[in-house]
Amino acid sequence: MKKVLIVDDEEDMLWMLQRNLDNGIPNIETFTAQSGNEALNILNETAVSLVITDINMPGMSGLELLTEVSTKWKDTKVIIMTAYPSNAFANKAKKDGAVQFVEKPFDINEMREIVENVLEEGGSGQTNGGIALLDIIQFNGLAKSTSALKITAGGKEGMIFFKEGKVIHAMFGNDTGETAFFNIIETEGAELQSVNGVDPPLVSMGKSVESLMLEAAVMKDEAKSKTASGVNALAFSEKEFELPPAGDINAPAAEKLDDITTNSGELETTEENDMTEIQKILAEFTNIDGVHTACLVGRDGFLLDSLARTGIDAEMIGAIASSGFGSAEAMGTQLGQGELNMTMLEYAEGPVMFAPVGEDAFLVIVADKDTNLGWIRIAIKKNSAKIEKVAF
Structure with a gap:
């Protein structure tokens, strides 16, 4: 009999998962906890397989529990549930790993299949003596967390x-900034601890986890191409971080902007700093697989900002959409x-969605x-x- 612990602060989710797993998978016993601390108490008393x-819970988060x-x-293996659309992380979570990644909303049959596969695999399937350090770092990026991670390895202590x-x-040993970060991700067998309420002594960088991993991959490739010059390649396996293929649903927003233009009609660069603040937020939509245009339109029909696939006239979309949006509002009032x-509005080639943004504008997706x-x-x-907040 294998034991499965389900942790979520939503009672409906706990009930749904427990009921479907208990009734659908033989030879398992499920436990539930509504907080990370409650889960730790169960783990201390019971040998749990999964x-x-x-991710997001009051008090101790799922990342801290991880x-x-x-x-x-x-x-113990872990399945992480989150409502955040994934970037490179779903590509990272392989079926033979210690951590699986499932996006909400999910199909319960697919979840049951994942659970069965994890429990049937046997062995730990772990990297670096347990859940990989890179998993923890990358899930912190995914969850957009504000936190600190303490790393102890090889007689050194560090923090991210x-x-x-x-x-x-x-910081790691005597190193700080990006040098320390890259040295940390080389580390094997590290002991990890989530630390709350600790501020950094300084702000030395401000990059996403995805971009830092991309830099690490580039550095590794460059190091491989060098002759014996005393430059060491980064010592982590290529399998530990695989860049998603071009156009993948989970590719970072900056990569997908290669095929997206701003309302000026010029090809947008892949540098996040070249985007307006509104465009950075609109990229949250165009990073969803299948979404090719996101516009912010004033109620007068004038385009305020956009990210749109090459060849699409975003200003025309704004002008046309204003009448449709106004009609939808009027219908709701009359009814x-x-x-x-x-x-x-659902068309043969796909949907168009409208949503108000304050009193002066609306989104067109x-x-x-x-x-x-x-x-x-x-x-x-x-x-x-x-x-x-940004626009007005």
């Missing part, structure tokens, strides 16, 4: 500081349905057929207030 945990599991229960998912400072939150509409709704809910 932990299924949400860090504790990686240090104290090295034979995250702010909203970006690495703002690192007594209250304020408009979101509306969608244009997508291809079979696009995951749930992710678009999550992105709208997550980013509307951000856009309003």
Whole structure:
């Protein structure tokens, strides 16, 4: 009998998962916890084969729980649930690894299949003596966490500081900044600890985990091409970080902008710093597989900003969409349905979605057929207030 611990602060999610796993998978016993601390109490008393945990929970987060599991229960595998659309991380989470990654909303049959595969594999399937250090670092980026990670290895201590998912400072031994970060990801057999309430002594960097990993991969390739010059290649396996193929749903937003233009009609560069603040937020939409256009339009029909596939006239979209958006609002008022939150028009080639942004503007999202509409709704809910704050 294998034991599975489900951790989520939402009672409905706990009930749904426990009921479907208990009834659908033989020879397992499920436990539930509504917090990371409650989960630790169960882990201290029971030998658990698998932990299924949400990332975002009050108090101890799923990432902190993951860090504790990686240090104290090295034979326990973990499935991370999150509502964040993934970047390179889903590409990283291989079926033979210690950590699996599942995006919400998920199909319960697919979740059951993942759980069965994990439990049937046998062995730990772990890297570096447990859950990989890179898994922990990358999931901190994915969760856009503001936290600190303490690393102890080889007689050295180090820290990585995250702010909203970006690495703002690192130190390891006598090194700081990017040098320290790259030295940390070379480290094997590290002991990890999540640390709360600790501010970095300085801000030495401000890069996403994805960009730092890309730099590490480039440095490794360059080092391989050098002759014996005393330059050592980064000592981590290529399998530990695989860049997603071009156009992959999980490619970083900057990579997907190769095929996206701004409202000026000029090809957007891949440098995040060249984008406006609004475009950086709109990239959250165009990074969803199938979404090719995201526009912020004033209620007067004038385009305020956009990211659009080459060849699409974003200004024309703004002018046309204003009448459709106004009609949808008027319909809701006449029917007594209250304020408009979101509306969608479904066409043969894909949907067009509208959502108000404050009192002065609205979003227009244009997508291809079979696009995951749930992710678009999550992105709208997550980013509307951000856009309003930046734009007005």
